[in-house]
Amino acid sequence: MQDKIWLSSPHMGGTEQNYINEAFAENWIAPLGPNVTGFENDLETYLGQDAHVACVSSGTGAIHLALDMAGVEAGDEVLCQTFTFCGSSNPIKYMGATPVFVDSEAETWNMSPEFLEEAILDGIKRGKKPKAVIAVHLYGMPAKIDKIEAVCKKHNVYLIEDAAEALGSSYKNQKCGTFGDFSILSFNGNKIITTSGGGALVCRDKETKEKAIFLATQARDAAPHYQHSTIGYNYRMSNIVAGIGRGQMEVLDKHVALRRNNNKFYKNLFKEIDGINVFSEPNSDYYSNHWLTAITYEKPDNQPFIENLRLFLQKFNIESRPLWKPMHLQPVYDGAKFYGDNTASKIFKKGLCLPSGSNLSDSQKDRIENAVRTYFS
Numbered sequence: 001m002q003d004k005i006w007l008s009s010p011h012m013g014g015t016e017q018n019y020i021n022e023a024f025a026e027n028w029i030a031p032l033g034p035n036v037t038g039f040e041n042d043l044e045t046y047l048g049q050d051a052h053v054a055c056v057s058s059g060t061g062a063i064h065l066a067l068d069m070a071g072v073e074a075g076d077e078v079l080c081q082t083f084t085f086c087g088s089s090n091p092i093k094y095m096g097a098t099p100v101f102v103d104s105e106a107e108t109w110n111m112s113p114e115f116l117e118e119a120i121l122d123g124i125k126r127g128k129k130p131k132a133v134i135a136v137h138l139y140g141m142p143a144k145i146d147k148i149e150a151v152c153k154k155h156n157v158y159l160i161e162d163a164a165e166a167l168g169s170s171y172k173n174q175k176c177g178t179f180g181d182f183s184i185l186s187f188n189g190n191k192i193i194t195t196s197g198g199g200a201l202v203c204r205d206k207e208t209k210e211k212a213i214f215l216a217t218q219a220r221d222a223a224p225h226y227q228h229s230t231i232g233y234n235y236r237m238s239n240i241v242a243g244i245g246r247g248q249m250e251v252l253d254k255h256v257a258l259r260r261n262n263n264k265f266y267k268n269l270f271k272e273i274d275g276i277n278v279f280s281e282p283n284s285d286y287y288s289n290h291w292l293t294a295i296t297y298e299k300p301d302n303q304p305f306i307e308n309l310r311l312f313l314q315k316f317n318i319e320s321r322p323l324w325k326p327m328h329l330q331p332v333y334d335g336a337k338f339y340g341d342n343t344a345s346k347i348f349k350k351g352l353c354l355p356s357g358s359n360l361s362d363s364q365k366d367r368i369e370n371a372v373r374t375y376f377s
């Protein structure tokens, strides 16, 4: 059997180990230290736009902190894009709040600004105005975030931008991770850069960042003994893990270019294959890191066809994966409110993510090309 071609696997730049060695040499084996501060500085420089970054142990934890800081309480409703990974929505449940799901629009696969407004207006009518909105840039494709932001501003609702998959993407020349009241990033093993596991909360000012770090380190009051007036979390990033992040920041731009190249490779490959659409930027306002390249099969009976393609690739030890199953269709969210016209579930049924790692080699691309051509011939 030939070696496995992964959907998206960690891709080290080479200097990560140096930062870890430094941490060991100086005994900074703790959830604070020069690598954490250094990684935060690197991210702030990269994002610009007055980004104030607090590194934490996961992207999911960053969303939990954002909801807490937005004042979400038990019994509140929070709107969330349905077409996403459960890391976006589960923290709503951690708060004892109620998730309400909003459908996507077809161009970017992300939250529809129209259904968002419908959901807010209906919430107000029911006496349940939502406390916050969680919008996602799926697969690195920027959402129509200016319109989403305008709806949130108009109704005075917090906007949390889930940029877990979108570090390196931008919309109208503004980087993803700098929109809304809070943004979150993820550095999980398969993301655009990885620290093995980790995440970040991006705040808009220094005071908010400091409050986030306070909450992420068990909310300890200023006293010689351990005193607490607030419930906090143990969510701070480790100095070891942050060392990997510093090394990864040195190759971020290069890795974004490589993922965008993969997208070009697939566009070429599927150009003459009837019925297949490669998910692409709608126009030059959108700059996607193309974290994962996804295709859709646009003919009737597309679900078995696309599942058979997945199984066929598996025979050649090539990993591919169905799109995120919309949250309002998940058993755990059975009965949750949903606003939309089933755009996300239709895309889910006809789509597939293809190997997209920045470490995908030319010979691996040849194998993918051969397998795909065989399937379609």
Ligand SMILES: *Cc1c(COP(=O)(O)O)cnc(C)c1O
Pocket (backbone or CB within 6 Å): 057, 058, 059, 060, 061, 084, 085, 086, 087, 088, 136, 162, 164, 165, 185, 186, 187, 188, 198, 199
């Ligand atoms: C990965 C991911 C998260 C969660 O990040 P973790 O670091 O794995 O907790 C949240 N939202 C989306 C859209 C993601 O892809």
